[in-house]
Amino acid sequence: MLNLPTKKSPVYYGWYIVAATMFISFVGVGTRQGFGVFVIPMSEDFGWSRGTISLAASLGVLLNGLIQPFMGVLLDRFGGRKLIVFSLILLGFATISLAFTFHILYLIFVYGILSSVALGGMSITTTGAMLSKWFRRRRATALSLSSAGLSMGALILVPFAMYLLLATNWRITWAVLGLLVLLLALPLAIVFLRDDPAKLGLLPDGDAAPPEEADGKKGKLARGPLEADGWRESFRSMPIWQMTASYFVCGATTSILSVHFVPYALGLGVSPGRAALAFGLMMALNVVGAIGAGMLSDRFSRKNLLALTYFVRGCAYILLLVLPGEMSLWAFASVAGFSWIASAPLTTSLTADVYGLKAIGTITGVTFLFHAVGGFFAILLAGYLFDLTGSYTLPFAIAGAMLFPAALSAFTIRERKYSMRYAGKPVVAVGAGD
Amino acid sequence: MGWTVLLAALKHQGGAADPALLEWIKDTLDHLLGLGPWSVIISLGLIIVLLPLLIMVFYTLQLRKDASRNPRE
Numbered sequence: 005m006l007n008l009p010t011k012k013s014p015v016y017y018g019w020y021i022v023a024a025t026m027f028i029s030f031v032g033v034g035t036r037q038g039f040g041v042f043v044i045p046m047s048e049d050f051g052w053s054r055g056t057i058s059l060a061a062s063l064g065v066l067l068n069g070l071i072q073p074f075m076g077v078l079l080d081r082f083g084g085r086k087l088i089v090f091s092l093i094l095l096g097f098a099t100i101s102l103a104f105t106f107h108i109l110y111l112i113f114v115y116g117i118l119s120s121v122a123l124g125g126m127s128i129t130t131t132g133a134m135l136s137k138w139f140r141r142r143r144a145t146a147l148s149l150s151s152a153g154l155s156m157g158a159l160i161l162v163p164f165a166m167y168l169l170l171a172t173n174w175r176i177t178w179a180v181l182g183l184l185v186l187l188l189a190l191p192l193a194i195v196f197l198r199d200d201p202a203k204l205g206l207l208p209d210g211d212a213a214p215p216e217e218a219d220g221k222k223g224k225l226a227r228g229p230l231e232a233d234g235w236r237e238s239f240r241s242m243p244i245w246q247m248t249a250s251y252f253v254c255g256a257t258t259s260i261l262s263v264h265f266v267p268y269a270l271g272l273g274v275s276p277g278r279a280a281l282a283f284g285l286m287m288a289l290n291v292v293g294a295i296g297a298g299m300l301s302d303r304f305s306r307k308n309l310l311a312l313t314y315f316v317r318g319c320a321y322i323l324l325l326v327l328p329g330e331m332s333l334w335a336f337a338s339v340a341g342f343s344w345i346a347s348a349p350l351t352t353s354l355t356a357d358v359y360g361l362k363a364i365g366t367i368t369g370v371t372f373l374f375h376a377v378g379g380f381f382a383i384l385l386a387g388y389l390f391d392l393t394g395s396y397t398l399p400f401a402i403a404g405a406m407l408f409p410a411a412l413s414a415f416t417i418r419e420r421k422y423s424m425r426y427a428g429k430p431v432v433a434v435g436a437g438d
Numbered sequence: 439m440g441w442t443v444l445l446a447a448l449k450h451q452g453g454a455a456d457p458a459l460l461e462w463i464k465d466t467l468d469h470l471l472g473l474g475p476w477s478v479i480i481s482l483g484l485i486i487v488l489l490p491l492l493i494m495v496f497y498t499l500q501l502r503k504d505a506s507r508n509p510r511e
Contacts, residue, residue, distance in 0.1 A: 015500050023493045030489070164482040171475040184486065192490045196497075 016210030017201070018138035022146045024196040025131035028088065029153030031189040032126050034161025035099055035119065035181055036064075041166045045174045046105070056108055063116035064123075069376030071124040076133065076235075076369025078125070080362070083199035084134030091125030092190045098122060099182030103175040128154065128348060129372045133365040136356035138201050140208040140425075141302060143356060147349035148298025154345065155291045228424035231360035235367045238359045243422055246413045247351055248371050250314060252378035253410035254347045257317060257403045259379030260386045261340075268396045274330050282337040289341025297346035301353065306423075310350040311415035314407045317343040321404025325397060357423040 039061050047057050079087050098118040105111050124130075132147045139146040161181075169177040201208055232238040239245070269279030293313075301309040320340035324332050351371065356364050386399035420426045 014503070020493065020497055027490055027493070160482055160485055164479065164486060167475045167478045167482070171479060188487065188490045192493065195494070 017198070017204060017206060018135070018146065018208075018210065020196045021135060021138055021198065022149050024192045025088075025135060025150040026153035026156070027192055028092065028126050028131065028189050029128060029150060030157040030161065031185050032095065032123055033154045033157035034165065035095065035185070036123055037158050038162050038165040038181060039115070041162065041169055042174050042178070045169065046111075049174070050108070052108060057111070059108070060112045060116040063112060064120035066376075066380075067117065067120040068124050068127070069373060069380075071121060072127065072129050072372040072376075073235075073366060073369035075124045075127070075130055076363075076365035076367070079130055079133055079365030079369075084130060084365075085193070085197040085199050087130060088126045088134070088197055089190065089193050091122045091130075092185055092193055095119060095122035095126070096182050096186035096190060099185060100179050102178040102182070105175075105178075127372075129352070129368050130365065132349065132352040133356075133368050134197070134199065136352065136364055137199065137361050138208060141211075142209055144298040144301040144306060144349050144353040145295075146298075147352055148294045148346070151294050151345055151349050152291050155287060158287065228358060228360060228422060228427050230358050230422045231362070231424070232367070233362050235363045235370055238363065238367050239370075241422075243358050243417050243419075244355070244367065244371070246417045247310075247354060248374045250310065250410040250414045251347065251351055251371050252374045253314070253406045254351075255375035255378030255380075256382030257321070257407055258344060260382040260399065260403050264383075264386050264390070264396060264399070268400070269330075269333055271396070272329055272333070274333060278330070279333065282333045285334075286337040286341040286344060289338065290344035290346070293342030293344060294346045294349060296342070298349050298353075301350055305419055306350055306354045306357065306425075307414050307417040307419045310347065310354065310417075311411045313343045313346045313350065314411035314414060316340075318404050318407030318411060321400060321407065325400055325404065354417070354419070354423070357419075357425050360424065 043057055046052065075087065098114050101114050101118075102111070105114070128147075128151050131150055135146050135150055136143055161184075165177055165181060168180060198204060207213075230238070230241050230243065265279070265282075269282065274282075297309050297313060317340055320336045320343070323339060324336040326332070327335050352368050355367055355371065359367055382399075382403065386396070386403075389399045389402075390396055
């Protein structure tokens, strides 16, 4: 194993953890989104219908959301390093095992259960909670960079799997994807991931000395007024409900588009290729949006950036409904793209700032569960309303309208009062909803 | 709708990509690049392998620099 850095290392060790978690997200999302590549060849080989093979994927997606609070508990108890390393080992072997698929129940068990449990253990919720311990001032920047691995995985690993499958077969492709996890991501995790900067004699952000308090004292990091020792404690205060309510809307307004955007575009008379291109543009812009929002929120108020994210997405929905024809799609994709995943690093950073790090894994896991529930019900409701009215106007209008109260909910979080970023600093003018 | 709904419920955080969309992306890449599948596999494979290797190499170089700058007392 490599030696560990000294306090005087020019590059703060936390940035290596960011790089490692970015690659872990990259590999994980490749395995998850890459499943779409295997649907047709596996269905043809075994004579399964699309509905049958989708059972494995849908179970996995649902389990992945439900399992997050439990993964959070494990993270808080055993640390992120152990959880992520174990998850990578499980994911690697499970993915290789998919090469030996012989029955639908085997696929459901290995992909729907084993892989999903593993992916839950190395999700951005888990890596975000871990990174929060390494960064305080640049927390959102670190989390947003790590989240960018998700988009990179979709852009690089999924086409790689697609071409490999074309040149070989689905069994070899699953085996190669599994080997990438075991031979590339796992060593990176073992070498770089560490739970606590203090164990390396480092301080968050690589600071040379602890931050100075208002009274001039230096020492332990200030304890915020709502710092929680357990997740239940956090849910007895207002800010977590404000963030969770917004995150519920976030789940609803992003998931509804994942399913209904292309059908909506086709209904406008747009070709499938152009509809997919508009959706692809939105996905590419989310990298810029997430990193930009992360960096800005380390300089300015996080809750204002979070509110702005929801507000911008709400405006994008208005553009989608008001502008004519294809123009509405491009306007929506351009505006909404910036807000697509920006909410995730901002919410995790703000949660860590307000509630501290002792139960951060469980708290963010529970919050993510609400995000998943929001997405699940929004998709169902949109489908139901479409059947009822024959149009997406009403479900999209409801989704867009929900974003403005979500923005208000985030905007009215009393960050200056409760966040540890401001602990010890005088609370200035109670402006900007604070 | 049924399973499609379940399948897409968490796509925001990484659901399975739509096979029709993937097919369209492949056709577009073929049209734009004009390369055979193995050329694309090797190019993308190199990027995938190089990413973690670069992190390791950069870290090792930094450690060496660090060691030469701060020799152990």
